[in-house]
Amino acid sequence: xxxxxxxxxxxxxxxxxxxxxxxxxxxxxxxxxxxxxxxxxxxxxxxxxxxxxxxxxxxxxxxxxxxxxxxxxxxxxxxxxxxxxxxxxxxxxxxxxxxxxxxxxxxxxxxxxxxxxxxxxxxxxxxxxxxxxxxxxxxxxxxxxxxxxxxxxxxxxxxxxxxxxxxxxxxxxxxxxxxxxxxxxxxxxxxxxxxxxxxxxxxxxxxxxxxxxxxxxxxxxxxxxxxxxxxxxxxxxxxxxxxxxxxxxxxxxxxxxxxxxxxxxxxxxxxxxxxxxxxxxxxxxxxxxxxxxxxxxxxxxxxxxxxxxxxxxxxxxxxxxxxxxxxxxxxxxxxxxxxxxxxxxxxxxxxxxxxxxxxxxxxxxxxxxxxxxxxxxxxxxxxxxxxxxxxxxxxxxxxxxxxxxxxxxxxxxxxxxxxxxxxxxxxxxxx
Amino acid sequence: xxxxxxxxxxxxxxxxxxxxxxxxxxxxxxxxxxxxxxxxxxxxxxxxxxxxxxxxxxxxxxxxxxxxxxxxxxxxxxxxxxxxxxxxxxxxxxxxxxxxxxxxxxxxxxxxxxxxxxxxxxxxxxxxxxxxxxxxxxxxxxxxxxxxxx
Numbered sequence: 001x002x003x004x005x006x007x008x009x010x011x012x013x014x015x016x017x018x019x020x021x022x023x024x025x026x027x028x029x030x031x032x033x034x035x036x037x038x039x040x041x042x043x044x045x046x047x048x049x050x051x052x053x054x055x056x057x058x059x060x061x062x063x064x065x066x067x068x069x070x071x072x073x074x075x076x077x078x079x080x081x082x083x084x085x086x087x088x089x090x091x092x093x094x095x096x097x098x099x100x101x102x103x104x105x106x107x108x109x110x111x112x113x114x115x116x117x118x119x120x121x122x123x124x125x126x127x128x129x130x131x132x133x134x135x136x137x138x139x140x141x142x143x144x145x146x147x148x149x150x151x152x153x154x155x156x157x158x159x160x161x162x163x164x165x166x167x168x169x170x171x172x173x174x175x176x177x178x179x180x181x182x183x184x185x186x187x188x189x190x191x192x193x194x195x196x197x198x199x200x201x202x203x204x205x206x207x208x209x210x211x212x213x214x215x216x217x218x219x220x221x222x223x224x225x226x227x228x229x230x231x232x233x234x235x236x237x238x239x240x241x242x243x244x245x246x247x248x249x250x251x252x253x254x255x256x257x258x259x260x261x262x263x264x265x266x267x268x269x270x271x272x273x274x275x276x277x278x279x280x281x282x283x284x285x286x287x288x289x290x291x292x293x294x295x296x297x298x299x300x301x302x303x304x305x306x307x308x309x310x311x312x313x314x315x316x317x318x319x320x321x322x323x324x325x326x327x328x329x330x331x332x333x334x335x336x337x338x339x340x341x342x343x344x345x346x347x348x349x350x351x352x353x354x355x356x357x358x359x360x361x362x363x364x365x366x367x368x369x370x371x372x373x374x375x376x377x378x379x380x381x382x383x384x385x386x387x388x389x390x391x392x393x394x395x396x397x398x399x400x401x402x403x404x405x406x407x408x409x410x411x412x413x414x415x416x417x418x419x420x421x422x423x424x425x426x427x428x429x430x431x
Numbered sequence: 432x433x434x435x436x437x438x439x440x441x442x443x444x445x446x447x448x449x450x451x452x453x454x455x456x457x458x459x460x461x462x463x464x465x466x467x468x469x470x471x472x473x474x475x476x477x478x479x480x481x482x483x484x485x486x487x488x489x490x491x492x493x494x495x496x497x498x499x500x501x502x503x504x505x506x507x508x509x510x511x512x513x514x515x516x517x518x519x520x521x522x523x524x525x526x527x528x529x530x531x532x533x534x535x536x537x538x539x540x541x542x543x544x545x546x547x548x549x550x551x552x553x554x555x556x557x558x559x560x561x562x563x564x565x566x567x568x569x570x571x572x573x574x575x576x577x578x579x580x581x
Contacts, residue, residue, distance in 0.1 A: 042443075042555045061443055064471035108475060112532075125528060128535040135536065142475050157471055 022387060022406060027395045032388045034380055034410070047370040052078050052339065052361045053164050059357070059372065060158050065108070068101040068149060069350035070357075071162045072225055073372075077357040078164040080239070081344025082337045089330040090166040093152050095225045096176075096323045097159065098348070099316040100148030102224065103141060103186075104156075105351035106271075106309045106316075109414040110197070111138025114306050117408040118200040134196065137189050141313065144179070144186045148320060151175050166334030176324045183324075187317035191289055194310040198293035202303040203405065205390055209300065209382060210261060211273035214349050222281045222315060223274060223349050230277055231267065239345040242356050248373065259378040266381035269353030270413065271308040272299060283322070286315035302386055302412040309414075339365030350375050352414055376415045383413055434465040434578035435484040435540075439472040439491040439526060445557035446499070446550030449492040452559060452567035453546070453574070460571060462579045474529035478538050486542040488574045491526050492550040492563070499551035500562030502570055507543040544577060546570045 023031040043062055047055060055074040060067035072094060079086060086094065111134065112124035121127040128135040146156040151171055153159025161168050212235065214227030229245070230236045237245055246267075248257035261267050276298055279290065290296050290311045299308060341363040347356050353375030360368040386409050394402060438454030441447045454469045466484075470476055472491065481487045493503065495513075505512055511534075512527040526545065533539045548570065551560040559567075 046443075046556065061441070064441075064473055108473070112475070123528070125531045125535055128532055132536065135532075139475055139478070139536075143479055146476070146479070157473075157476060 020387070020406060020410060022391050022402075024391065024395060027392075029388050029392045029395075032384045032391070034384050034387070044370045044372060047359075047367045050367050052081070052359065052365045052367055055357075055359065055367065055370070056162050056164065057158075057160075060162075062372070062374075064157065065105050066101055066350045066352070066355075067158050068098050068153065068162075069348055069355050070372075071159065072098060072348040073346040073350075073355045073357040074359075075162065075164050075346065076226060076239075076348065077344040077346030077359050078361070079335075079337075079344070080346060081342040081359060081361050082164070082340060083342070084165060084335045084337050086166055086335055089328055090170070090334070091225070092323050092327065093167060093170060094162075096320055096327075097149055097152040097162075098224050099320040099323070100145045100152070102316040102351050103145030103313055103320075104149065105145075105414075106313045107138050107142040107145065109351075110193070110306055110309050110313070111135055111142075113414070114309075114411055115197075115200075117404075117411060118202075118306070137193065141186050141190060141193075141317075144182050144317075147179055147182065151179060163334060165337050166332075168333060170330050170333040173327055173329055176327055180321065180324060183317055183321050187285075187314065187321065190310070190314040190317050191285070194289040194293050194307065194314055197307045197310045200306065202301060203390070203408075205302060205386065205393075205409075206300050207268075207302060207382075207386060207389065209268035209273070210264065210266070211276050212261075212267045212269045212354060212378075213274040213277045214347060214354065215278060216281070220281055222278050222283075222319070224316075224319075225348050227347070227349075229347060229354070231261070232273075232277065233261075233264070235261070239347040239356070242345060242347070242358070242373070246373075246378075248377070257377055258381050259373065260381060266385055267378065268382045269375050269378050270305070271312055271351075271353075272302065272305050273353065274349060275299065275308045275311065282311070282315055283318045285318050286311055289314055302409070305412050339363065352376060352379075354378060376413070379413050379415070383410055383415065386412070433484055433486075434462075435468065435481060435487045436465055436574050436578065437468045437470055437477065437480055437487065437489045439470055439477075439489065441471065443556060445552045445554045446548075446559050446563045447492050447553050448559050449548040449550060449563050449567060450490040452564060453490040453548075453570045456568050456571035457574055460575055462575045465574070465578050472525040472529075474525065474532055477526065477529040478533050478536075481533075481540050481543070482538065484540050486578050487540045488544045488546065488578055489526060490546040490548060490567075490570050490574075492553075493547035494550050494553075495547070497549040498562075499549050499560055500566040501549040502566055502573075503545075503547040503549075504573070505545045505547065507545045508539055508541070512545060512547075546573065 021033045056071040059070040059074045116127045150156045154161035211232040214223035215230045216223045216227040343360045356373040358371040438450035440450040507530045
């Protein structure tokens with residue numbers, strides 16, 4: 001029986017670089033490896049000995065696409081250690097800025113990286129020539145997301161206004177009001193985008209994932225900036241329970257750690273998991289759009305994650321407008337704190353999924369140890385399992401077609417390889 | 432005329448900081464009429480940043496096999512960046528994509544110059560190499576020459 005080997009040594013349209021290898025023996029999938037070359041846990045080492053207040057800005061450098069997620073998880077972990085809580089309008093501002101990041105990150109992926117797969121283009125650039133209006137719509141949405149981050153965070157790339165306890169300066173109400181017109185227009189367009197993604201053609205693949213996401217403790221609120229960690233198989237824990245529930249292990253083919261639920265296995269975090277575990281908490285507008293798009297009763301096909309992302313973009317615009325409506329400038333831009341020796345845990349829903357930070361600090365406020373678990377390393381095992389199932393069901397496809405489909409399978413995750421590593425090769429191989 | 436310089440890079444990845452070093456060297460020269468920005472190289476951000484600018488210069492690290500510190504100057508309006516330079520930085524979807532996406536959408540500025548600085552190492556946590564530091568100073572001079580008010 002012949003052996004086939006499919007390799008892609010460079011994976012386009014993911015943030016970073018990656019390598020994937022699939023080895024087939026006849027129709028039997030012998031091996032699936034997503035290889036991630038992670039530099040030694042550089043940032044965790046860099047943080048040791050630094051002042052606790054530096055963590056949000058240092059960790060924001062890990063990823064150019066989701067700095068707000070890193071800042072939020074870092075701040076909340078430190079606030080947990082310090083025994084303070086950011087509530088009311090300060091928390092609303094944090095959530096508002098996070099909406100901007102969801103919009104920005106999801107739109108980049110949806111329009112520029114993922115849509116070309118469904119429409120048969122090599123790249124977003126090639127697609128732009130034929131689908132200019134769609135791409136322009138994506139750019140407008142992304143810009144509106146940027147503006148949200150800029151107004152709250154001081155600037156769009158690596159916001160400088162965030163600190164442990166809150167912000168350096170809370171925006172005036174009129175600064176947020178100035179965004180309204182744009183946000184309303186983009187919300188309309190986001191609704192069109194949900195409809196547009198629903199009309200794409202999706203390969204068949206239904207997976208029985210253990211889904212993991214946050215669930216907000218505020219009734220009726222979709223999880224973004226905080227919450228308890230829950231799963232479709234009964235996990236329901238405070239962020240401090242992360243290590244007791246999940247573990248990371250070294251695998252030979254990747255220098256990134258693979259995460260799993262202890263004594264159970266792979267799990268999935270990110271848009272699909274958030275949606276499945278919280279879809280009854282979407283705003284009426286977003287819930288209606290999801291239903292119209294055919295995923296109102298759930299979605300376990302990873303290829304349909306593009307529809308879920310479109311729904312989350314719509315929700316983020318809707319939620320941003322709600323937060324702006326209810327905004328009153330807080331008296332103080334931050335909660336005061338005194339350093340103390342403690343351990344703190346922080347989680348938030350980065351665009352790609354759960355982002356966990358844990359810090360130990362000493363009485364002087366210096367970081368003793370840091371641990372950061374990004375969503376892409378948590379999903380790595382599920383990506384491999386998706387590939388395994390997809391390839392097993394499609395061994396008859398010619399190599400080129402199969403390779404392309406494998407790449408698409410990986411891109412379903414919008415894998416942010418700059419979070420879990422910087423140089424990832426992707427290779428699919430069969431022989 | 433509004434001139435804009437954009438330095439691309441990651442400050443924590445050795446020579447990947449090349450574009451940022453040019454931005455800092457340029458600020459130190461206090462050039463008249465040139466706005467200086469630092470970005471990570473995400474294409475849509477780049478296109479937004481140069482929206483409305485007439486003359487733009489961008490600097491980024493490249494790894495095309497040349498000597499560390501070697502400077503490539505490319506007129507991006509004339510055509511795509513050479514394949515040997517495109518996508519060579521750590522930003523998988525970066526400058527070359529931004530240029531081509533902007534071209535497809537008619538959003539290229541009237542003048543767009545790209546300076547690619549050959550990197551020696553992208554090692555995480557490393558300091559930029561002396562060759563790249565020196566090249567950043569040279570590129571800053573070139574940008575003043577090209578974009579500065581006369």
